[in-house]
Amino acid sequence: MIVYINGKEISLFDGARIEDAVLTYSPRSYKMMRKGKLMVVDRFGNTTERDGPITQGQKFSLKRTTIL
Amino acid sequence: MKIAINLFLVFTLFIVCTTNPVYAQKKSKPTEIIILHTNDMHARIDNMAKLAHFADSLRKTHKYVFLMSAGDNFTGNPVVDIVADKGFPMIDLMNRCGFSLSAIGNHEFDLGQDKLNARIKQANFPFISCNIDASGAVLEQPRPYVILKAGKVKIPVLGIIQLGDNGLPDSHPSKMEGLQFTVGIQKAREYSWLKDKYGILIGLTHLGVESDDSLAKTMPQFDLILGGHSHTTMTTPMMVNNVMIVQTGSGLKNVGKITLIVENGKITDRKYELIPLASIKSDRTIQALIDKYNDNDELKRVIAVAETAINGKEELGSLMTDAITGRLKVDFAFQNTGGIRIPSLAAGDIRLKDVYLLDPFGNQVVTFKMNATEIKSLICYSFNRDKKIDLEVSGMNYTVLTDKTGSCSDVVMCDKSGNLLDVKKEYLVGMNSYISAVYKFDHRDAGTNSYNTCSQLLIEYLGEMKKVNYSGVKRVSIKPAE
Incomplete structure (x- = not known):
């Protein structure tokens, strides 16, 4: 399955979750997400929880939260 | 004429209102x-x-x-x-x-x-x-x-x-x-x-x-x-x-x-x-x-007995990966040492809460169809991260051969019977979703989520085994290449 984080193509196993995609994208970003410093936003501009499932072709971006 | 038109409009409105159920x-x-x-x-x-x-x-x-x-x-x-x-x-x-x-x-x-x-x-x-x-x-x-x-x-x-x-x-x-x-x-x-x-x-x-x-x-x-x-x-x-x-x-x-x-x-x-x-x-x-x-007593429930203490990453990792091969019927399973969160399990009762302390992450198990070369690339990558054993295993033993810099140059992998893995064969390999997401290794198969968490499989495995003994279990080793 292919998804996109900040425009970067990420190849993942079927049934992967957002956190798997962020971890593959960047372990550093993953740690920041776990600490609440980064949030994941879908292509509609909605925030998505890290345990959310993902589907083929979805596009996400990482945004800094305001609690920095 | 005007009266006739008005009557017509009223009649039309009546018909519309009585034939459309929403407006009725x-x-x-x-x-x-x-x-x-x-x-x-x-x-x-x-x-x-x-x-x-x-x-x-x-x-x-x-x-x-x-x-x-x-x-x-x-x-x-x-x-x-x-x-x-x-x-x-x-x-x-x-x-x-x-x-x-x-x-x-x-x-x-x-x-x-x-x-x-x-x-x-x-x-x-x-x-x-x-x-x-x-x-x-x-x-x-x-x-x-x-x-x-x-x-x-x-x-x-x-x-x-x-x-x-x-x-x-x-x-x-x-x-x-x-x-x-x-x-x-x-x-x-x-x-x-x-x-x-x-x-x-x-x-x-x-x-x-x-x-x-x-x-x-x-x-x-x-x-x-x-x-x-x-x-x-x-x-x-x-x-x-x-x-x-x-x-x-x-x-x-x-x-x-x-x-x-x-x-x-x-x-x-x-x-x-x-x-x-x-x-x-x-x-x-x-x-x-x-x-x-x-405040659930269920977490205190004894699910198995450890006949001897299960000490260290290798013994604990062997238990965790045996749960994956045992429950999912895969050929081999891997567990990264960083995901083993307690140093040991004491001899005696193993309770449900011990499983969640051992593996608190809720990672799911992902399966891949892999050949021996692909498995080797996974082991080599894991080793080269810190130039030490990082993956515990079930279903096989492996030895990492190191070069002069201490990096992995080759891996010797033997199945449970001591035979070298067949290079032409495709094996089913289970690993947690952290390994599949973070580790860079060759795999033609994209992988499939089993929708079972590692802890869930371990609970089921321990419940099935009733008694476990991992004293002295040794499945992985390092040897300088000749």
Whole structure:
């Protein structure tokens, strides 16, 4: 399955979750997400929880939260 | 002439009003309806007392309040998932909160069909889904929709469940025996008559935001889609084709509140608010019950006995990976040492809580079809991260051969019988989702989620083995290349 984080193509196993995609994208970003410093936003501009499932072709971006 | 025209207009209006069922209702006062909704609660019960308080306070001031879940009520909290009567606490609390309705989500199936039947029977509210055919299955056939009544206003709510690429909801396929599924958006079209008949249509969907977007584009008959599955938090609703789409995240952190005004059988106003539950007061009675469920003796239950202490990463990792090969029937399994979170398990009783201390991450197991060269690339990558053994293993022994810099130059892998792995053979390999996401290794197979967590498999494995002994188990080693 292919998804996109900040425009970067990420190849993942079927049934992967957002956190798997962020971890593959960047372990550093993953740690920041776990600490609440980064949030994941879908292509509609909605925030998505890290345990959310993902589907083929979805596009996400990482945004800094305001609690920095 | 003027009188004749007026009579004609009056007659025409009469015909229109009496032939269209939506407008056939007598002109009535506006009806205010409050819909509270949540999705993907995943057995997180801690905010249930706040939800109860919030719903009750609205019930005191509003005549028509409906509380709904868009599915995935279960899976994600041991105090709900591992009790003998799996899922019971969740439905008990949902009943006490006064839920009116739930969609069936993919993780409802994690319970197994027998247990899901029991939970649906326990619920004081229906579970709905229009695209499940249970005629050949253990699961009792769910209703596709329900009609909610608010005085004279009737509101049809249609349930829809997501399907993965394999045509099944995302749960272990073994849980779906005998069930048939139809693509949700396709099946939903068969129910567009609900809008014609009642003038209103609400979707309680477990499809994910991308599919909800597609659903709204193909079926503008929906006034409102209360979504779930993608764990999307919407502070403002999405408007697509004049369909309002909402979702509240996951884990019962928020509740959505929709205020509908219905006049003459049609929605004339709809407002949405996302309410974080952290700031809401708790219902004391329900909080006491939650505390009781959280103080669960089940976690102290002995599931197996360690004949000797299980010491160190290699012995513990061997136990963890044996659970994967044992339960999933894969050839080999790997566990990264960083994911082994306690130094040892003492000899004697192994309790459920020990498993969650050993593996607290909730990682799922992913399986890959791999040949020996690909497995070698995984082991070499893992070793070269810190130039030390990083992957514990089941189903084989391996020796990392190192070059002068201490990096992995080759790996010798032998199966349980001591034979070198067959380079022409394809093996089924299980590993946790952390390894599959982070480690860079060759694999032509994209991998498949087993929808089992490592801890869940370990609990099942220990329950099956009753006694375990890992004293002196040695499966991995390092040797300088000659």
